[in-house]
Amino acid sequence: MGDYKAIASFLKENTKYEPKIGIICGSGLSELSKTMTDTQTFPYSSIPSFPKSTVAGHKGELVFGLLSGVQAVCLRGRFHSYEGYPQDLCALPVRVMRCLGVKMVIITNAAGGLDPNNNVGDIICVDDHFALPNMAGKNCLVGPNDSELGPRFPPMSNAYDPELSKLVVKASENLGFQDFVRKQGTYCFVSGPMYESPSEALFLRSVGGTAVGMSTVPEVVAAHHSGMQVLCLSLITNKVMMKGDKGPHASHEEVLEAVNARTVQIQALVKEVVKISRKYMEGKPELPTIKLPEGGKYSGGLLGHAVKAVGVGALVAAAAVGVAKIRKR
Numbered sequence: 001m002g003d004y005k006a007i008a009s010f011l012k013e014n015t016k017y018e019p020k021i022g023i024i025c026g027s028g029l030s031e032l033s034k035t036m037t038d039t040q041t042f043p044y045s046s047i048p049s050f051p052k053s054t055v056a057g058h059k060g061e062l063v064f065g066l067l068s069g070v071q072a073v074c075l076r077g078r079f080h081s082y083e084g085y086p087q088d089l090c091a092l093p094v095r096v097m098r099c100l101g102v103k104m105v106i107i108t109n110a111a112g113g114l115d116p117n118n119n120v121g122d123i124i125c126v127d128d129h130f131a132l133p134n135m136a137g138k139n140c141l142v143g144p145n146d147s148e149l150g151p152r153f154p155p156m157s158n159a160y161d162p163e164l165s166k167l168v169v170k171a172s173e174n175l176g177f178q179d180f181v182r183k184q185g186t187y188c189f190v191s192g193p194m195y196e197s198p199s200e201a202l203f204l205r206s207v208g209g210t211a212v213g214m215s216t217v218p219e220v221v222a223a224h225h226s227g228m229q230v231l232c233l234s235l236i237t238n239k240v241m242m243k244g245d246k247g248p249h250a251s252h253e254e255v256l257e258a259v260n261a262r263t264v265q266i267q268a269l270v271k272e273v274v275k276i277s278r279k280y281m282e283g284k285p286e287l288p289t290i291k292l293p294e295g296g297k298y299s300g301g302l303l304g305h306a307v308k309a310v311g312v313g314a315l316v317a318a319a320a321v322g323v324a325k326i327r328k329r
């Protein structure tokens with residue numbers, strides 16, 4: 001399940017922030033953290049046991065700060081199962097957030113559009129998912145259940161918070177974004193890294209899919225399992241080709257270009273949603289505290305790990321013996 005408690009413990013001891021909101025940035029969406037103020041940034045490489053982001057458009061940084069006056073944590077880059085990560089590792093950042101006290105997660109992604117009525121640049125507020133990998137046993141809840149996080153058999157019929165979806169509609173009205181913020185839709189999760197074949201795409205559309213992507217669902221499942229409110233926004237970056245369609249073939253460059261074109265608006269939307277969701281979220285009770293192991297204040301790198309492992313006293317003693325030996329020569 002990954003050492004999410006140890007990671008949360010490390011972060012807790014090295015930040016003053018007690019975030020209530022968590023944001024996960026999809027491909028090319030790392031700039032969502034630009035809306036935060038008073039930030040403190042941890043490159044993933046500085047967090048012991050944290051995985052690496054290997055995909056273009058995923059910066060690999062965890063940022064604490066204030067978003068619309070609310071303490072928040074933002075993951076600039078996520079982990080996908082096609083990178084070779086098991087599903088529970090894809091869910092690890094969400095579990096870290098849960099341990100830090102986050103009550104609401106905003107999960108974003110770049111996705112292919114399956115609904116011909118939607119255009120590139122549209123933002124879908126996801127209200128359900130269709131996840132073939134999950135149904136086939138490839139999901140982040142397989143294995144021993146951690147009952148401190150949630151129940152063995154969680155429902156998924158209420159995974160996406162309908163109140164938060166309503167606030168997205170309100171936020172888009174406030175900002176005049178109604179033309180491209182669409183109401184609701186189903187996100188289809190595929191393993192990737194290849195894009196869908198035309199027949200696969202037709203199949204996903206025929207089961208009611210609105211968008212298709214290679215992420216998000218492990219995070220949603222883990223967040224809902226552990227009691228967090230979930231809001232999920234998919235940015236349509238390309239129209240998916242169905243059997244018989246003619247058009248450009250999907251590419252990650254096209255995906256990142258489409259995200260860049262909407263960066264400013266999606267930042268404003270997330271900021272506005274957080275602003276107007278404050279009252280709603282304040283009404284939600286705090287989630288039970290998850291007991292964390294002692295972490296230790298160390299700054300990463302080899303010296304930091306050594307200090308943690310043997311303690312400062314032992315390290316000073318070892319250094320003194322070393323100096324004495326050198327002097328003797």
Ligand SMILES: O=P(O)(O)O[C@@H]1C[C@H](O)[C@@H](CO)O1
Pocket residue numbers: 025026027055078080108109110111192213214215216251252255
């Ligand atoms: O991390 P997300 O789901 O936003 O990224 C999508 C899915 C693949 O990682 C990539 C394909 O272009 O974009």
